[in-house]
Amino acid sequence: MIQHFEEIFQQKIDKEIKIEPKDWMPDAYRKTNLRQISQHAHSEIVGMLPEGNWITRAPSLKRKAILLAKVQDEAGHGLYLYSAAETLGMSRDEMISDLHSGKAKYSSIFNYPTITWADMGAIGWLVDGAAILNQVMLTRTSYGPYSRALVRICKEESFHQRQGFEILLVLSRGTEEQKAMCQDAINRWWWPSLMMFGPKDSESTNSDQSMKWKIKRKTNDELRQNFVDMIAEQVKILGMHLPDDDLLWNETTKHYDFGAINWEEFWQVVKGNGPCNKQRLEARRKAHEDGQWVREAASAYAEKKRAMEKIKAA
């Protein structure tokens, strides 16, 4: 019987038919989607913190309004993604509790500090730039609710990347101090952005199966290479450079070669030992505790409404 279900499931994958919440699916497919989508949701929510740090200090009213809108978009992305993950059978409360206990992962990138205003530019250009490449691929993922959430997210992400690039463009044409600030932010965010794509393919434990199930359509290394090729060209417009002496166009492969990534640093950050891991989780836990009264008030209101409706119906 199970074999029959597996055949139908595989046929759908082969024919590019989306898998929907009520369809039969192998338990491992459900689990790995739940793992990836919930990690993605947590990344959006934790990802609000490094930029949130600059909302009160944005250099103008216009910059402040743009940054505020971007951070709000990220909250929205987190909510679509939690909803998509919930269709796989785990409650949002459980997912959030796994984040707060340190059990669940979120993207390594958000464990780095935002020291200057130029970091807002570097996050938009590099971090959102990396995220877009990954997320455009995921609009074609095989799980229906995840794929549909990503279509909407990608529309907003392309605006995010442009606003980041524009912040850096203005700084790169400014005073010597502003130029130095721009280069410094690029230097600090470049390598962590490359790590966002995950370990190299030979070390990626989930990739093989996720590629077979069409959850992922490109491997970590393929996407990372796409990113390097894109950014190595865009940085020329800024008149800045990437902090990699080995970065060089390769006429044979038609791609940029680039230097070695510090994987020791990546795994330390993933394990919770990055510069801001503790601070990020503490901020999330505190926000959750501070919001307890809102959840209680909403439940009490829903309870009251139900009681009123019962009285009316009687």
Ligand code: BYC
């Ligand atoms: N950080 O087998 P692998 C945004 C883990 S937010 C931490 O290759 P997979 C934004 C991985 O989970 C966008 N952990 O995994 C928001 C696995 O551990 P488990 C964030 C990482 O899943 C605010 C282990 O390493 N985007 O746009 O096949 C402001 C082995 O890896 C990382 C997403 O979440 C990492 N970087 O591939 C601005 C995209 N990389 O779970 C911007 C959705 C790997 O087995 N996610 N690990 O214990 C994905 O596409 C995939 O999950 C990944 C990794 C490509 C990230």
